[in-house]
Amino acid sequence: WKVGLAALSGWIIIILSITTWHYRDNYRHALSKQQEVEKLAESRLDTINAIQRQQKEVAALDAKYTQELTDARLENDRLRADVAAGRRQLRIKGTCSVSKTATGASMGNGSAIEVSREAGSTVLDIRSGMISDQRKLQFLQA
Structure with missing residues (x-):
């Protein structure tokens, strides 16, 4: 009966060792998965x-x-309103190149050219469109 008890004790130790190893392996695997998830x-x-x-x-x-x-x-808009009300005038600086062989009376280069209110409004519309396009490009390039 002592031999049977020793054999039974051996089997119990083996079974407990395998069970411990199994749970320890599962714990390590779960810990590894938890670290990956974190x-x-x-x-x-x-x-x-x-x-x-x-x-x-x-x-x-x-x-x-x-x-x-x-x-x-x-x-x-403020400039356009001023031009429409006559508080401001739109002037464009212009130069004319004159042939050296031409004769007659002429004005000096760099004279101001006055445009009508409608033309001034059109120029301001163009200016507004250009400013809008420039701001949009700046935003897209930023």
């Missing part, structure tokens, strides 16, 4: 933070360029 969660959080930071930067740029565009439009 790294993935941290990586995703970093990505989300980077995207939010970029969104804030884009929103700030948008606000800046929108304000600049609004200011330019208001200035252009």
